[in-house]
Amino acid sequence: MTDRLTQSLLYLDGVSVSFDGFRAINDLSFTVEHGEMRAIIGPNGAGKTTMMDIITGKTRPDEGTVLFEGTVDLTRHDESDIARLGIGRKFQKPTVFESHTVEDNLELALKRDHGILSTLFSDTSAEQKARIDAILDTIRLGHRRADLAADLSHGQKQWLEIGMLLAQDPKLLLVDEPVAGMTDAETVETARLLREIAGEKAVVVVEHDMTFIRDLDVKVTVLAEGSVLAEGSLDHVSADERVIESYLGR
Numbered sequence: 001m002t003d004r005l006t007q008s009l010l011y012l013d014g015v016s017v018s019f020d021g022f023r024a025i026n027d028l029s030f031t032v033e034h035g036e037m038r039a040i041i042g043p044n045g046a047g048k049t050t051m052m053d054i055i056t057g058k059t060r061p062d063e064g065t066v067l068f069e070g071t072v073d074l075t076r077h078d079e080s081d082i083a084r085l086g087i088g089r090k091f092q093k094p095t096v097f098e099s100h101t102v103e104d105n106l107e108l109a110l111k112r113d114h115g116i117l118s119t120l121f122s123d124t125s126a127e128q129k130a131r132i133d134a135i136l137d138t139i140r141l142g143h144r145r146a147d148l149a150a151d152l153s154h155g156q157k158q159w160l161e162i163g164m165l166l167a168q169d170p171k172l173l174l175v176d177e178p179v180a181g182m183t184d185a186e187t188v189e190t191a192r193l194l195r196e197i198a199g200e201k202a203v204v205v206v207e208h209d210m211t212f213i214r215d216l217d218v219k220v221t222v223l224a225e226g227s228v229l230a231e232g233s234l235d236h237v238s239a240d241e242r243v244i245e246s247y248l249g250r
């Protein structure tokens with residue numbers, strides 16, 4: 001346990017939280033390694049969102065340990081602190097600035113920490129321009145850089161928001177149902193995109209789309225009733241009777 005505690009990027013142990021007496025997260029233990037991508041699946045109400053809320057400081061657990069980089073106790077930090085520590089979260093609905101260009105959205109995200117005046121009036125440095133170019137490549141939007149975000153497809157807006165998170169240079173990216181509402185082609189491309197990001201950054205993806213999960217080809221954690229029901233390859237967890245009963249078989 002000590003090794004895991006010090007070496008894992010994210011370490012949850014014995015975490016529980018109740019809402020009005022209902023235990024939404026129940027003795028949950030879960031770790032993510034540096035640069036790892038992990039897929040989280042599970043039935044509605046399994047606690048996936050609540051787990052993300054605990055990691056990002058939105059919800060305080062009643063019990064348990066939540067450590068980032070071995071030593072940082074996330075339960076003692078608020079949401080903005082945790083974002084600054086290097087945990088980025090993408091909610092299901094894209095929240096890009098529609099009336100700005102793709103490039104301006106990334107520029108705003110890059111300068112977000114430097115205050116509003118500096119964001120509006122400072123020139124973009126050569127280094128910042130190079131980072132924007134690199135992010136545009138990663139999110140497949142180089143050819144749309146001068147277009148308004150409003151004119152992007154739903155899938156492209158999701159990629160732009162992932163790019164805006166990348167601009168913050170997080171160590172861990174939490175991504176909630178990224179492919180909901182995407183076309184099949186966008187879904188396939190999103191799996192590729194996230195695989196490219198992983199390695200450099202750890203990525204935790206919550207999804208219900210099993211074709212997408214298969215494309216990700218990473219370790220899967222199945223949550224049910226607030227704790228881990230099974231963990232392993234998709235084939236491994238898909239063959240687990242309890243997983244079939246609680247989730248896949250329905």
Ligand SMILES: Nc1ncnc2c1ncn2[C@@H]1O[C@H](COP(=O)(O)OP(=O)(O)OP(=O)(O)O)[C@@H](O)[C@H]1O
Nearest residue numbers: 019020023024042043044045046047048049050051
């Ligand atoms: N703030 C809250 N107050 C009361 N109950 C809550 C609160 N947040 C979550 N819950 C309950 O906790 C349980 C877990 O919810 P959660 O949203 O984490 O599940 P989920 O796995 O993300 O589900 P879904 O796949 O539908 O998004 C649900 O029964 C939900 O109703």
